[in-house]
Amino acid sequence: MACGVQTGAGAAVNSLQVTPGSSFAVFGVGTVGLSAIMGAKVAGAKTIIAVDVFESRLALARDLGATHAINGKNQDALAEIMRITGSGVEFSLDTSGIQSVMEQSLAAIAPRGTCAWLAGVSPGMRIPVDPKFLLSGRKLRGIIEGDSHDPTKFINQMIEWYRQGRFPFDRLIRFYPFEDIQAAIHDSLTGETIKPVLRFVHSLDIPKA
Numbered sequence: 001m002a003c004g005v006q007t008g009a010g011a012a013v014n015s016l017q018v019t020p021g022s023s024f025a026v027f028g029v030g031t032v033g034l035s036a037i038m039g040a041k042v043a044g045a046k047t048i049i050a051v052d053v054f055e056s057r058l059a060l061a062r063d064l065g066a067t068h069a070i071n072g073k074n075q076d077a078l079a080e081i082m083r084i085t086g087s088g089v090e091f092s093l094d095t096s097g098i099q100s101v102m103e104q105s106l107a108a109i110a111p112r113g114t115c116a117w118l119a120g121v122s123p124g125m126r127i128p129v130d131p132k133f134l135l136s137g138r139k140l141r142g143i144i145e146g147d148s149h150d151p152t153k154f155i156n157q158m159i160e161w162y163r164q165g166r167f168p169f170d171r172l173i174r175f176y177p178f179e180d181i182q183a184a185i186h187d188s189l190t191g192e193t194i195k196p197v198l199r200f201v202h203s204l205d206i207p208k209a
Contacts, residue, residue, distance in 0.1 A: 001155050003145075004006055004195065005169050005203035007118060008035025008095070009158055012127015013043055020044030023089040027051045027072075027105045028096035029061045030170045031172055031195045032118070032154045037095050038167050041065030045091075051077045051104075064168065073100070080134055081108045088113055112137035118144070155195060175199050 008031065012018045024040045026033045029052045040048050041064070051063035051066045058069035070080045083090060088110030094102045097119030106115045106129070115138070129140070148154040161167035172194040177185040184196035 001158060001169065004031035005035045005158065005172070006148050006154060007143070007146045008032035008037075008153060009039035009042075009167070010037035010148045010154060011093055011116060011118060011143050012036045012045075012091075014147040014154070015143045016093065016114055017142070017154060018043040018045050018091050021046045022091060023047035023049070023085055023110075025049040025051065025092040025105070025108050026061075027077070027092070027101050028119070029057045029066075030095065032095040033093070034061060034064055034172055035096070035169065037061055037065050038161075038169065041089075042145075043184065047085065047089070048074055049089065051081075051101075057194065060194070064171065074164045078107055085110070087111070090114070092116070092117050092147045093118070095119050099125055099127060102127060104137075106133075106140060107150060109138050114139040114141065116140065116141050116143050123186055131161050168198060173197055177201065 018024050018040045022045050024045045026036050027171060029050045037050060048066045050058055050066040051070045051072050052058050053071060053073040058071060062069055068084055070077050088108055089132055090110060090113045092105045092108045092115045094105035094117050102117055109115045158167055174193045175197050178198050179198050181198060184198060187193035188196050
């Protein structure tokens with residue numbers, strides 16, 4: 001929770017400050033993206049659009065609060081977002097770190113909308129931005145750790161949402177014994193598992209009293 005879950009939920013709630021009734025698009029719905037979707041739902045967003053290339057992740061995104069799901073492998077994500085919203089979303093978030101997808105996330109915002117990027121990228125990446133696009137009041141910003149300036153407070157807040165049944169982050173997690181680390185890596189890369197967690201189990205030889 002201190003890393004991916006906090007980053008995603010915090011991006012929606014703290015950084016972008018998604019508002020009730022607003023529209024929000026998330027590009028890439030792994031741990032961070034799905035946490036952002038749950039955060040946006042808690043914040044009261046009306047239209048929540050998930051974009052990914054794995055159908056299993058898009059199905060889970062719908063279960064967790066997305067009102068629309070777009071498969072970027074066989075659909076034009078930007079065209080679909082414009083069809084759904086008319087003029088773009090008020091908030092967008094890229095969690096992929098892929099240049100073409102980051103460009104889409106920026107192009108998807110409406111005038112006065114805000115786009116945020118937070119994924120790690122290659123050191124040499126450069127993305128051109130048309131100043132005229134931003135001069136309609138659009139904003140672009142970066143995020144680190146969901147702007148959770150007091151992680152203890154925010155993590156406790158997420159736990160409280162979970163207890164209320166509003167933030168089912170446990171649905172992202174699958175546990176693996178450490179010896180199955182290769183299977184965990186494989187399942188993560190193929191999208192079968194959202195958040196693999198390795199368990200280290202040691203047998204303790206405790207002498208009897």
